[in-house]
Every structure is written in C-alpha cells, then in structure tokens.
Amino acid sequence: MRFKALAAVALLALAACGKQASGPATEGVTDAMIASGVDGEWLTYGNDRGEQRFSKLTQVNDTNVGQLGLAWSADLETARGQEATPLMHNGVLYVSTAWSMVKAFDAKTGALKWSYDPKVPRDTLVRACCDAVNRGVALYGDKVFVGTLDGRLVSLNQADGKVAWEKTVVPNQSDYTITGAPRIANGKVLLGSGGAEYKARGYLAAYDWKTGKELWKFHTVPGNPDDGFENKAMEAAAKTWSGKWWELGGGGTVWDSITYDPATNLVLFGTGNAEPWNPAAAGREGDSLYTSSIVAVDADTGEYKWHFQETPEDRWDFDSNAQITVTDLAINGEQKHVVLHAPKNGYFYVLDAKSGAFISAGSFVTQNWSTGIDPKTGRPMINPEARYEKTGKPFISIPGAGGAHSWQPMSFSPATGFTYIPTNLAAFPFAAAKDWKPSAMGFQTAQDGAMVAMPADKGARAGALAATTGALIAWDPVGQKAAWTVSHPGPWNGGTLSTAGNLVFQGTAEGYLEAYSANKGAKLWSFDAQTGVMAAPMTYSIGGEQYVAVLAGWGGVWDIAPGVLSTKSRGARNISRLLVFKLGAKGALPAIPPLNKLPLDPSAFTGTPEQATAGANTYARYCSVCHGDAAIAGALNPDLRHSVYIGSAEGIRAVVIDGLLMQGDHPKGMVSFKAALKPEDVENIRQYILKRANEDKALGEK
Ligand code: CA
Numbered sequence: 001m002r003f004k005a006l007a008a009v010a011l012l013a014l015a016a017c018g019k020q021a022s023g024p025a026t027e028g029v030t031d032a033m034i035a036s037g038v039d040g041e042w043l044t045y046g047n048d049r050g051e052q053r054f055s056k057l058t059q060v061n062d063t064n065v066g067q068l069g070l071a072w073s074a075d076l077e078t079a080r081g082q083e084a085t086p087l088m089h090n091g092v093l094y095v096s097t098a099w100s101m102v103k104a105f106d107a108k109t110g111a112l113k114w115s116y117d118p119k120v121p122r123d124t125l126v127r128a129c130c131d132a133v134n135r136g137v138a139l140y141g142d143k144v145f146v147g148t149l150d151g152r153l154v155s156l157n158q159a160d161g162k163v164a165w166e167k168t169v170v171p172n173q174s175d176y177t178i179t180g181a182p183r184i185a186n187g188k189v190l191l192g193s194g195g196a197e198y199k200a201r202g203y204l205a206a207y208d209w210k211t212g213k214e215l216w217k218f219h220t221v222p223g224n225p226d227d228g229f230e231n232k233a234m235e236a237a238a239k240t241w242s243g244k245w246w247e248l249g250g251g252g253t254v255w256d257s258i259t260y261d262p263a264t265n266l267v268l269f270g271t272g273n274a275e276p277w278n279p280a281a282a283g284r285e286g287d288s289l290y291t292s293s294i295v296a297v298d299a300d301t302g303e304y305k306w307h308f309q310e311t312p313e314d315r316w317d318f319d320s321n322a323q324i325t326v327t328d329l330a331i332n333g334e335q336k337h338v339v340l341h342a343p344k345n346g347y348f349y350v351l352d353a354k355s356g357a358f359i360s361a362g363s364f365v366t367q368n369w370s371t372g373i374d375p376k377t378g379r380p381m382i383n384p385e386a387r388y389e390k391t392g393k394p395f396i397s398i399p400g401a402g403g404a405h406s407w408q409p410m411s412f413s414p415a416t417g418f419t420y421i422p423t424n425l426a427a428f429p430f431a432a433a434k435d436w437k438p439s440a441m442g443f444q445t446a447q448d449g450a451m452v453a454m455p456a457d458k459g460a461r462a463g464a465l466a467a468t469t470g471a472l473i474a475w476d477p478v479g480q481k482a483a484w485t486v487s488h489p490g491p492w493n494g495g496t497l498s499t500a501g502n503l504v505f506q507g508t509a510e511g512y513l514e515a516y517s518a519n520k521g522a523k524l525w526s527f528d529a530q531t532g533v534m535a536a537p538m539t540y541s542i543g544g545e546q547y548v549a550v551l552a553g554w555g556g557v558w559d560i561a562p563g564v565l566s567t568k569s570r571g572a573r574n575i576s577r578l579l580v581f582k583l584g585a586k587g588a589l590p591a592i593p594p595l596n597k598l599p600l601d602p603s604a605f606t607g608t609p610e611q612a613t614a615g616a617n618t619y620a621r622y623c624s625v626c627h628g629d630a631a632i633a634g635a636l637n638p639d640l641r642h643s644v645y646i647g648s649a650e651g652i653r654a655v656v657i658d659g660l661l662m663q664g665d666h667p668k669g670m671v672s673f674k675a676a677l678k679p680e681d682v683e684n685i686r687q688y689i690l691k692r693a694n695e696d697k698a699l700g701e702k
C-alpha cells in the first residue's frame with residue numbers, strides 16, 4: 001500500500017517536469033464527439049475529422065431547397081473580408097470575424113449572447129498579406145479558441161466569452177500573422193501562422209488546451225545550419241536549399257490546413273510558398289523542402305513522419321495550404337485510406353494517408369507551369385519558361401499566385417463520391433526584380449511589380465478581365481476528372497458545403513448564395529447576399545429544423561492585389577453579415593446603402609517620366625498589396641487615384657511619412673512607411689498615381 005502511494009507520488013513528480021499536457025477534455029466538447037460527430041451540430045472547422053464538410057442532414061434537400069429563406073441575419077461592424085466557418089454546439093453559433101473578433105449567437109433566434117474583441121492593433125494590416133481576415137474558431141471542453149491577426153492564441157469561455165488565457169505564439173509580431181482556424185487533437189490546440197511573403201520561417205505547434213503551454217513545434221524549413229538543426233528532418237531539408245535562405249525565413253508557413261487523422265494518429269498540414277518568390281534574390285536553388293508540401297507528423301510528439309512536395313522549387317507562390325481532406329475510397333478495387341488535395345498549383349492529388357505515397361494526380365484547370373506529372377512519383381515536370389529568374393523574361397503563369405484553388409474550403413460527399421472545388425481560372429505575371437535587396441517593411445517577394453502591372457490600355461484590360469473567371473468543379477477523385485462544372489463570371493468565389501440532401505451550397509464573388517444538385521450541378525436556389533461571399537456555408541439543426549449559415553463579406557487578397565479584377569464582383573462591395581436560412585422563412589435584407597465614392601478628378605501630372613517610372617516601382621513594392629495593382633483599388637482600401645492626399649506633396653507626405661492616418665482614436669491601418677521610404681520616394685509615388693489617375697480619366701473612368 002505504502003509502496004503504491006510512493007509510486008504514485010513519483011509518477012506525479014515525473015509528470016510535473018517535461019512537457020506534460022493537461023490531458024484530453026472529458027466534459028463539454030470532447031475528441032470522441034469531434035470524431036463521431038453530434039447530430040445536428042458542427043463542432044470543428046471542417047465539420048469532421050476528415051475535413052469533408054459533408055452534412056448528413058436531409059431536411060433541406062434537392063426537392064425543397066427553393067423554399068429556403070432568410071431566418072435571421074446579424075450585421076458585423078467591420079467592412080473587411082469575412083472568411084470564417086461558424087461552429088454550432090448546444091444551440092449556440094460561434095463565429096469569428098475580421099480583426100479576429102469572436103461572437104456567440106443563439107443559433108435559433110440570432111440573439112447575440114456575447115462578443116469578444118482582441119483589439120488587434122490596426123497597424124498589423126501592413127504585415128498581413130491578405131486583409132484582416134480570420135477563418136474560424138475551435139471548440140474544446142468548455143472553451144473557444146481563436147488565433148489573432150497579431151499572433152496570439154486566445155482561450156475564451158464558451159459560456160460568457162471571457163478570456164481564460166491568452167498567449168503570443170508567433171516568434172515575432174512584425175513578420176508573422178495568424179488567420180487560420182485552430183484544430184484540436186487529444187487536448188492539444190494545433191496552430192501555425194502566415195507570413196511567407198515577409199520574413200517568416202514556417203512551423204506548426206501544439207499547445208496545451210488548458211494552459212497554452214507549447215507541447216511541440218515542427219518547423220517546415222531548416223534554420224541557419226550554424227545554429228544546428230532541431231531534428232533529422234531539418235538536416236535532410238537543408239540539402240535542398242542553397243544561399244542564405246534563413247535570412248528571409250524561407251517561408252513554408254502553415255496558415256490554413258491542419259487535419260488530425262485519428263486512424264493514423266497523424267497531423268497532416270499544408271505548407272506555403274518558398275520565400276522569396278524569386279529564388280535568385282536569395283541564391284536559392286533546389287526543391288526547398290518542406291515548402292509547398294503536405295507534411296505529416298506524429299500527433300503526440302510532432303515527430304516527422306512523411307512529406308509530399310507538390311511544387312518543388314516554388315517560385316510562383318504555389319502554397320499547398322488548401323484544406324486537406326481524408327477519406328476512404330475504392331481505387332482499382334482496393335479500399336484505401338487517402339488524402340485528397342487541390343492546392344494552388346492546379347493539380348488534384350490522391351495520396352496514401354498513412355505513408356504519403358503518391359496514388360494519382362489530375363489537372364483540374366488548364367495550367368502552363370508544368371508539362372505533366374511523373375506517374376510514379378507525382379513530381380511535376382517544370383516548364384523551363386516558368387523559371388522566370390533564369391530566363392530573365394516575365395512568365396504569365398496559369399494558375400497565378402492566387403491559385404487554382406486556395407483556402408476556400410472544398411467539400412467531399414461520400415454520397416456522390418465527388419469533391420466540390422471552388423476554382424479560380426486566372427493568370428498572374430511573374431518577373432524577377434533586378435538588384436533587389438530586402439527592406440524593413442512590406443513584401444519580400446523580389447518581384448518586378450512595375451514591369452508586369454496592368455497597362456492603361458482598354459484592350460489589354462478587357463482581355464485580362466475576360467480571361468479571369470471562376471468555376472465550381474465537381475471532381476471525381478478516383479477517375480481524376482470533372483463530373484460537372486458550373487462557370488462563374490469572376491474568380492474568388494466561396495467555399496462549399498455538401499449535404500446528404502443531394503445539395504452543394506456555394507457563395508459567389510458576385511454576391512449570391514447558391515445551391516446546386518450534388519449529382520448533376522443543376523442550380524436549384526439563389527439568394528442575393530448583396531456582397532461577395534468567400535467563406536464556406538455550414539448547416540445545423542435545432543428543434544427539428546435545419547438551418548444553413550454563411551458569413552458574407554467580400555475581401556481577402558483577391559480584392560486587394562488586382563483591384564481591377566474585383567469589378568467582376570458586382571461593384572466589389574463589402575457588407576459584412578452573418579446570414580442564416582431555413583425552409584419557409586421570409587426574412588429580407590435592408591436595401592443596399594449607396595456607395596460613396598469621390599469622382600475621378602485628379603490634378604495634373606507634373607513629374608518627369610523618370611519620376612513616374614521610379615514611382616511605379618516603389619508603388620508596386622510597397623503600396624499595391626493594399627491599394628491595388630496599377631493604383632486601381634478593390635472594395636476595402638482607398639483608391640488612391642481618387643484620394644484628396646495626392647493633390648499635394650505635403651499632403652501625401654503627411655500620410656506616408658508622418659503617419660497622419662494612424663493618429664486619432666480609430667486608425668484604420670495606414671501606417672507610416674518612414675522606415676522604408678524617403679520623401680523623394682513618396683513624391684515619385686504621388687506622381688505615378690497622378691499619371692495613372694489621368695490615364696484612367698482619359699479612358700473615360702469616372
Ligand atoms: Ca503565399
């Protein structure tokens with residue numbers, strides 16, 4: 001007896017040292033509930049452990065979806081991109097919104113139960129590639145977890161939204177941001193970060209759900225060899241890099257997909273692009289592991305198990321961060337446990353989930369960066385012209401940097417066997433910057449943005465617009481072919497939900513939420529959401545009634561970078577709202593408010609051609625990521641051609657150097673660029689914008 005007690009004390013002492021976890025939750029939301037699902041609830045970002053986003057609910061189905069109407073809606077206070085999937089547990093809908101805020105609603109009535117604002121500093125926007133977005137929360141035990149744009153992991157009480165603990169989890173808050181939804185595996189909160197366009201070294205980490213203590217961390221790219229490698233996987237990866245890649249971090253960030261597969265006890269995650277995009281700028285040669293890859297690690301320890309690199313020697317921003325789906329499929333008469341993946345590079349992959357072995361790939365869009373896939377290894381054969389830093393010529397890549405498919409979640413229906421992919425059909429021009437040096441602020445992609453900016457030419461613009469579209473593709477992963485395709489006028493449409501009611505739901509850039517038959521793609525229902533929808537819909541059931549919910553609110557990277565393209569999203573309005581539907585409901589949205597836009601009435605261009613050229617380069621590097629390619633903005637940020645500040649050298653200097661707009665109580669995010677720009681750079685930018693504004697006025701723009 002005494003011996004037993006002593007042994008127990010010794011065990012406790014052992015438990016106290018080392019990285020001991022609090023253990024899995026036994027009450028509230030548990031791993032068993034997430035694994036098996038709870039009838040009518042939606043407990044985790046991808047709905048189930050395989051991230052299939054397939055609901056078994058059938059009350060709303062292909063015979064009655066036409067009667068779906070607005071049950072309730074909630075206006076959000078931010079006019080920023082909304083990307084989150086709401087979760088539903090115990091009759092409460094948990095939603096994260098732009099600026100990493102979290103809200104809890106009565107899922108039946110829409111009554112707000114609580115709201116949490118992490119008060120993310122608005123200057124974080126200058127370090128975020130793609131708007132102030134957040135893709136969702138995680139539920140576990142009695143807590144809600146959210147990652148914030150400025151790099152914190154926050155645990156909130158489900159009951160009242162009060163902070164239980166919070167912790168800064170990124171290595172620094174100047175290069176790393178968090179937009180992805182945390183996932184849970186046996187009491188561990190799994191989260192990575194974004195930042196591969198800045199100076200980030202990608203990683204995925206696991207945190208104790210009760211305390212926030214870091215339990216393991218797996219880096220996706222090796223660090224400086226002089227510091228020693230953390231593990232054998234880093235040592236192996238270092239052989240696929242050259243130059244001083246660690247000085248810019250190397251990229252490979254884990255900003256979206258994380259899938260915990262209980263069948264293999266593996267955590268599978270996608271990694272982002274290699275950094276800088278242009279390899280020559282950092283003397284980078286080789287595959288650059290483990291960027292643009294799927295990586296599998298042991299869920300308990302974070303130990304490397306396998307990787308599959310989808311895009312070796314990435315120089316096209318081909319992140320592999322799209323959601324990773326796990327399912328069982330019969331392939332050539334054999335039942336296999338597989339990974340389904342449709343990353344930015346345009347190929348649809350089927351891999352063995354346990355070993356990472358390549359099974360098959362099919363091209364779900366037209367693409368030109370590779371000439372095919374090695375059928376044995378799955379390695380792409382790269383088109384030599386796509387190595388733009390070697391040819392010295394721009395390369396118009398299809399797909400582009402936005403990807404054939406990005407974070408917008410796809411869904412997989414076991415009923416039809418199809419995967420429903422929100423697809424972009426869009427090109428992007430890459431050109432290597434010459435004599436490039438890293439800078440204190442902004443993108444570190446080493447691209448010559450001015451060389452490939454949209455020309456002020458009606459024909460060229462019309463051509464680019466016509467060639468840039470989107471589609472909802474129902475993809476047969478076994479046959480590696482499209483079962484059906486619905487075309488959309490623009491790219492950057494919403495994620496998908498599929499249901500046992502033979503339905504697929506998708507929002508569009510144009511501003512509609514639509515339902516299609518899952519087997520044939522027949523359009524059965526459409527609702528005018530008044531604003532582009534990027535987020536994925538979800539569904540739940542309370543008191544015998546099935547609801548469909550989606551966050552509406554245009555934004556994200558596609559609004560920002562090629563602003564001219566967002567004209568395809570019906571005027572590119574952001575009216576951020578949570579929309580909830582049920583059969584027979586008759587709710588209506590208020591009328592669309594008028595768009596207040598200053599007329600295009602610029603002062604004369606007074607600069608020299610040299611100034612305009614220098615300004616174009618500086619603008620492309622520092623300004624275009626928010627204010628739009630060729631100074632044409634989308635919906636979220638001011639269009640500088642219309643700005644009152646470009647009228648005078650003093651005016652624009654006050655904003656760009658002195659940080660005028662970051663003063664006052666409610667700054668919106670326009671920081672000072674003093675650390676990177678001199679007054680003469682700012683004047684060059686001003687002259688370039690004046691030139692652009694006058695060109696567009698001459699083309700008839702108002
Ligand atoms: Ca990227």
